[in-house]
Amino acid sequence: MDTATDLYAVLGLEPRASREQVERAYRFCLELYGEGSVATYSLLEPTEAEQQRLRVREAYEVLVDAERRRAYDEGQGFLPPDSAVLAFPVPVSVGAAAELPAVLTGADLRKIREARGMSLRHIAAVTKIGMRFLEYIEEDRFACLPAAVYLRGFLQEYARLVGIDPRRAADAYMSRLPAKG
């Protein structure tokens, strides 16, 4: 979607912006495109600035009105702003460490991850760990996993992101690794 049709982009917002953010962004844009604005007067012709003001006003009028915003969000496939979302990044809960079993399999990790609604691709993007290694971890393909020192680091990053105790999770997973012979 380009900025010409994305009402959130017109105000410089993300689709889940709160009502207060909409208000603040609107006031910001009014100043940005206001007559005599030092930031835009030399960049835009007066007619262009006027067009921008119109777009800003139209976007605001939809996004500030709960009914119209809901209809717009639905049309665009956006989640409503008050829908439940997972905290990002998922905070480590206090009790998480105690709940971890002494042995963790790749399948266990996948279940925990999926319960958080988190994709493997997301973990790869945030941690910069290659998708391939993340898949090997979840598939318990020990032969393909990197050296223990790297694997421990990968597991801890993974655990931190899905909200379980990093050290215990790494220990629990690595306890199943075949001993080096």
Next chain:
Amino acid sequence: MALSVSEVLPVAVPRTRRQIWSVGGGKGGIGKSLLAASVGWQLARMGRRVVLVDADLGGANLHTCLGLPTPERTLADFIQHRVSSIEECLTDTPAPGLRLISGAGDLLSAANIKHLQKVRVMNHVRAIDVDVVLIDLGAGTSYNILDFFLLSDVSILAVVPEPTSIENGYRFIKSALYRRLRAAAPTDEVRQLVDSALDPKNSLGIRTPVDLLARVEAEDAEAARVLRREVAGFQPRFVVNEVRDVADVGIGHQLVAACGRHLGLRASYAGFVHHDDSVWQAVRRRRLFMADAPTSRAAEEIRQLTRGLVKGESLGHGY
């Protein structure tokens, strides 16, 4: 002579943590030299080995900002081969870790050093063994100035909250960006399009870098990809100087928004410095306010600004 950035950059530069920072702004009298001197001073306080380079061709006065007499050796001596290395032009300052290469000297007043001289200066500046080389650029949008700005790892764009300064600031940004794009243009046709864009009244209707990219995209998708990468790599950092009220502070956020929306640029707002009487009182005493009035608001803001620049942080989007 036209000079591309790639011509200026030496082929094999050893990777060190050395960085080049520059302070530009397009307009004179907006406090670039004081900003460079004080940021350099603060970087040195933070333990960096810093060399300030006064490239304000024709208006070199960084030494005065630092409370120094006109240095014996200047960049002019290096350009004229009166000294063999640029290190011989280094002048110590009262701040440990901070040294200066002065630009004072009639030779540079023409603001017209030749292509090869400039390449030589740039290569030697890059090779100085310090943590940060901080270049104070002069006013205007001459190729000398733009090339130093484009060469930098951290490109600071100073403005004051006045229409003339901001107008010149945009002109500076556009000139620098088009120069960068011209150097990266993979074909003559694309280079000609960039040249057309330089004329604000061009017949192709290209008024902004966004228009230019759209036009290039229509003619040569691969070239557009190359240019987009160059645009993405150009990230000037605004500093609003001489701020007097909250509205002035907000101008930095507006400039970043305007650059993103209408020039397609990812600029950022590094910080602001309030108008502060202790600054000009220090200037009159020929002392740097960072040393003369360390508890002043301006000094504190410089400290914040410098910390943010070191960490690559910005002030967000302002709403």
